[in-house]
Amino acid sequence: MRRLVLSAALLALASAGCSKSEEKPVAPPLDGQLEPIPNPHQPGDFEPLPDPEAQGGSVGRQPRRLTVAQLDAAILNAVGRRWTGPGNDGIDARATSLGRADYALVASENTEPNLVFAKFLEDGARYTCLEQAKVEVTQTDPSLRTLSRTLPGTWGDLRKLTDAQVREFLVYNSTRFWGSPLSGDELTKWVGLFTQAATRVETLTANPKPRHQVLALVCIAMLTDPRFITY
Template structure:
């Protein structure tokens, strides 16, 4: 009986001990307690980024955000040349070590540095592949079966100097899109048009129109836009 009386007194006395406490507002449905800024800056309504690192300034990276361009590996280079030109680089495997491929005996990591050795062997390969393809396409009458001269008129390719400005630009836009994934335009297209005109004139003098196509093909392959991603 005495124990029961003590329990009653404790129960009655509890509210008295909390008379000065602030009343607790009940949580309403659909409401949440405020959450602090996880980045440490808080939300001050003024667009503060707090602890978030802002994106780099475009002007500080030549208009680029993210990683720097990477050079193609030997395997990627081989596939890219075959896709763009229309035939594989047959001597690629014999040049692979010089181009940076790892042999996993002495070298276990592939080099993708754009050094002078890479540039030398790449130009050599581009000359062979482009000239072989251009020579083959000279005798192909159907433009749909060509890779380099797809936009040129039906029939054999005998004289590139007969192309007018519109046809030349159409060919260059097609080739740049095929090799780089982006078309030439503006002043750069004008410069390439002059380059093509000189190559066409030279190839006519030699009576070898395939060389005019090959020169443009080589220039496209050795451009950094073909070698990086």
């Protein structure tokens, strides 16, 4: 009996030795080699990005309209003056209609780009841009201007500006208003708008010519553009 037990033990040791000798040695990792990490994002574990075609080419969040406070600050920075009139008809008087909460009947600010907002914004743009343009026509120091800072110190007939000067003016203002410069075919279209306005002003019989209206036209168009009121 003891011989059988001893024989079984010897056989077990022998088989264990054989199995150890058959195991292949594991090579140590090379310097700078990272161990493979399994991908935690398996199909179906996350929501795919929305279709850009369904969101106007955007894959992020939908654009948001400026609040009344943001609009007030943006107009001041872009145009150089607040929307304060005429009379008592500025942004403060129109704040509720533009969407500001009164915390009596309305507890949250409305930031929908509705028709009421567009109508009042156009009125404010006309007043603010015209008033600023009138001041800049008489300002001979370009550094003190906002809309026409790239134009010469003194200027009259805007048709005499070179194409490069007109493009510089439009690129400068589009960057101020939208944070991105006009370029390509769109810039060419804006050059055409500027040229038509400058030509139209010179056909008027008024003396002096209301050349400030050319600056105001560009200002109004950029201020009422969706790129100005959304972010």
